[in-house]
Amino acid sequence: MRSSWYVSASDCLLCVLESRFSELKKLGINDATSFIDLGRTVMNLAPLGRATVFIESFNSMTRMLSNMLSNNDPHTDEKLMLERVAGELISGLRLGDDVIDYVKLAASANSVDVPMRGYNFSVKDFVRNILEEPAWLDTDPASLRNRLNHVGSIAYLVDNAGEFQFDLLLIRKLVSMGIKVVVYARSRPYEVDVTYDYIINLARNFEARALPGNYSAFWYDDVVRELMNYDLVISKGLDNLETFMEKRPGLNNVLFLFRAKCPLIARLFNVDSNKPVILMGTERLRTPA
Known part of the structure; x- marks a missing residue:
């Protein structure tokens, strides 16, 4: 795997194999040829980098x-x-007027995912942990609240189904504050x-834009x-975070909301495994000297 400073090639390759093989298994695929062919594909792609x-x-x-x-979507x-499930969960929550509560919910809801090395999603955990307090890195509730009260436009890069219902709560809250919100989503399944x-069917008072394919924005x-x-x-989510780390796009206006589901990411940010994280800025994502 092409070197990235935060990547362990062995862990990442085992992770992608576990994810893809789990997907095949969930779809009822049992013939050895499918697993062999997909494993060969992973190895051939490995030199091209984590995202690829x-x-x-x-x-x-x-x-x-x-x-x-x-419809070309196995999920x-x-x-x-x-x-x-997320809609039912939201119906039982009592939310106030503080935008920070909506930010924390969006970060905590990032538990949704396909199986990966060191992490397996369960609906039970999704429901039980939805109000878990995130780790705050390079910002705090007061500072972020102040920033959100002074921005005019926000691009929102979405991630998994289920958690999107919580993203939608935050998006609508931001719009109600007079902020222009544009949501970016993959044009093809991933x-x-x-x-x-x-x-696009849920876009009310915000814009939605399709990415060119199914990579991160x-x-x-x-x-x-x-x-x-x-x-x-x-x-x-993690894919947006890790793609940012791999591509190093030069942006300095990013608020990352994610769970540290990957053990490598948990160690990198010195947080417990699967801990929700709110990270402001990119200082911690720079390649070490």
């Missing part, structure tokens, strides 16, 4: 399964279930991430140039 091996191995798996998929039913086709140079024009970029 994760995204393109998923794309390869989707093509492999195209004859049994109605359609799972996404609908996650959105339904794991259990929400896509533009889903988000930070992967595309044209999109990064757009993001420079916002007062703030809210980036959800």
